[in-house]
Amino acid sequence: MGMINDADTYFIDGCGRCDLFATHSCKARIWSEPLSVLRETLLSSGLGEEAKWGQPTYTLAGKNVAMLFSFKDCCGISFFKGVLIPDDHNLLVPAGPNSHVARLLKITSEKEAREFEPLILEYLNKAIEIEKSGKKVPKPEREETIPTVIQERIEIDEIFRKAWEALTPGRRHSYIIHIGGAKQEKTQHNRLEKALPKILAGKGNNEY
Numbered sequence: 204m205g206m207i208n209d210a211d212t213y214f215i216d217g218c219g220r221c222d223l224f225a226t227h228s229c230k231a232r233i234w235s236e237p238l239s240v241l242r243e244t245l246l247s248s249g250l251g252e253e254a255k256w257g258q259p260t261y262t263l264a265g266k267n268v269a270m271l272f273s274f275k276d277c278c279g280i281s282f283f284k285g286v287l288i289p290d291d292h293n294l295l296v297p298a299g300p301n302s303h304v305a306r307l308l309k310i311t312s313e314k315e316a317r318e319f320e321p322l323i324l325e326y327l328n329k330a331i332e333i334e335k336s337g338k339k340v341p342k343p344e345r346e347e348t349i350p351t352v353i354q355e356r357i358e359i360d361e362i363f364r365k366a367w368e369a370l371t372p373g374r375r376h377s378y379i380i381h382i383g384g385a386k387q388e389k390t391q392h393n394r395l396e397k398a399l400p401k402i403l404a405g406k407g408n409n410e411y
Contacts, residue, residue: 206257218257234278305358374407
């Protein structure tokens, strides 16, 4: 089973990225109740829903704003430009030690998802306004050579992040050159999608 391309499937069987797909051990199934509540909240904000990278992703005019996630110990919402959102209620945390852009809002129960709904909508409205403004996130100097499509994926996809960090510097460089060499963002996204099996297998772009 490959990654799903329909958001509805995620809430029934999971993302399709591992062998736990459609089993009771699938994290999306384990957290199905709070995820369903969060989905309702996200849709009520007016954002569109798509499946990207096997995850329900919420967009504004095609631009990524937020994504649902399910981990072993929690589920929740990942904000693509979370670092720009004023965190008035101290709910947002970095996606990982090397995460500079995305921020997570973690949920551990259906009850919590419902109680937090007004605050979640507040954060979503802020995220939508940031996207409408066209504001960009400044990148640390050491990451300037990494194409945006790769960095964005690192920020919001835990499985990809671990696989990317496990690559040797030379193998990472091969993808930076190959993917970053495309002039159009759409082409860069396509190249990244085609490269995913190799990256997850620990191979460089020119390895078979």
